[in-house]
Amino acid sequence: MTTEPSGVLLVDKPLGLSSNHILQQMKRLLGITKAGHAGTLDPLATGLMVLCVGEATKFSQRQLEAHKSYQAEVLLGYESSTGDAEGEIRTKTAYLGTLTDIERVLQGFLGVQKQIPPMTSALKVAGRTLYDYARAGLEITRSPRIIEIERIDHIQFSGQKLTFEVHVSKGTYIRVLAQDIGEALGCGGYLTALRRLSSGKYHISEARTWEQWSEASTSWISHLLPTSTLLQGIPSLTLTPDEALALRQGRQIALLNSMDNEGLQLRQLWDQTGNLVGLGKVEGSVLISERLMRDN
Numbered sequence: 001m002t003t004e005p006s007g008v009l010l011v012d013k014p015l016g017l018s019s020n021h022i023l024q025q026m027k028r029l030l031g032i033t034k035a036g037h038a039g040t041l042d043p044l045a046t047g048l049m050v051l052c053v054g055e056a057t058k059f060s061q062r063q064l065e066a067h068k069s070y071q072a073e074v075l076l077g078y079e080s081s082t083g084d085a086e087g088e089i090r091t092k093t094a095y096l097g098t099l100t101d102i103e104r105v106l107q108g109f110l111g112v113q114k115q116i117p118p119m120t121s122a123l124k125v126a127g128r129t130l131y132d133y134a135r136a137g138l139e140i141t142r143s144p145r146i147i148e149i150e151r152i153d154h155i156q157f158s159g160q161k162l163t164f165e166v167h168v169s170k171g172t173y174i175r176v177l178a179q180d181i182g183e184a185l186g187c188g189g190y191l192t193a194l195r196r197l198s199s200g201k202y203h204i205s206e207a208r209t210w211e212q213w214s215e216a217s218t219s220w221i222s223h224l225l226p227t228s229t230l231l232q233g234i235p236s237l238t239l240t241p242d243e244a245l246a247l248r249q250g251r252q253i254a255l256l257n258s259m260d261n262e263g264l265q266l267r268q269l270w271d272q273t274g275n276l277v278g279l280g281k282v283e284g285s286v287l288i289s290e291r292l293m294r295d296n
Contacts, residue, residue: 004034006054006293007224010207013041013049013196022049022210029213030220038063039199040122044084047071047196048204056227058291059279063230066200067150069167073193074178076160080190082120083175092188099157105184106152106164109177114144118176147172162189165197201232227293228268228276237267237280237287244269244277248295253287266290 013022019040027035038050038060047070052060076095081087117123119134125142133140148169155164162181166174175191182189197204208223243253247269267287269277278292 003294004032004054005221005224006056006227007052008056008202008227008229009035009051009053009213009220009224010202011049011051011213012204012207012209013046014210015046016043018043019049023051026051026213036060039066039068039196041196042084042194044086045194045196047194048199048202048207049196050199050202052230053224054227055293056230058293059227059230063200065170067148067167067169068172068196068200069165069198070174071154071165071193071195071197072163072174072178072191074162074164074181074189075192076162076182076185076187076189078160078190079179079182079188083118083173083179084120084191084194086120087190089190090188092182093186095160095185095187097185099155102157102162102185103155106155106181108184109149109152109181112146112148115147115171115173115176116144117142117171118173121173145171149177161192201229226276231268231276231279234266234268234279236270238270238272239277240272243287244271247277247280247287247289248292250289255282255285255287 009026011022011026013019019037023035023037026032032053034057035051035053036057038052041047041049050063052063077092079090079092117130119130119139119142121130123130123142125133125140130140130142149166149172150169151167152164156162166177168174174194178189178191195204213220239247246253265282267280267282269280271277276293279290280287281290
């Protein structure tokens, strides 16, 4: 049986298509059977989608938890029932302040804070997405979630259009941020465009457009990034053949190196021929397998 390649594909998602649509079309186009995306983008958003292929899907959770950056466009002076262009738009008050005033207000949004997810989101409550409740005309009580807005920069303002780049933790809803900014400025505002620029260590400059992927369908493996790129920033540990076998058999490995005795820590695991074995965790002086690649 032929082993399916494993690794990471970076797609520049076009406007109007859902993340799942892109995933299914990429699987069909490239003949992939096992793949998943590491972070949803709404149909009205464009930009970086990280697709994990084959054995790389075992490590996609780390990418889901990665911090991300976006370029956002907010129209001031209006409100939307959904926080974006899909909702019912209502006119409020034109913004008459300056860019300096906006920059000062935006600085107040930096740091760790609580954010209430919007009703128009894929979060699930009692087994149903908030989207489903919203379509049925139901308003569900949502618990606030802890997020972090690390940085807001490249701020521009013209007419009533505000654009900026924002760097955030996982689970941050930019359309909620857009609404909150409009409220803080006293004029209202909603998100009119959103583009993901980065996810963890991956950047939109590395991604290929949908058209480019379509043209390269017969040579796509040359654009496949190594699975190990999902584990960037995690210290590495090289295993002997016996140690690798032991982990695959579900056994623990005793570590002699005292520098590893610092509590629970993740480690990239490699064999002596330079192949990724998987991800392990060091607990005290013991190495335990966390996620392992299939042994070919």
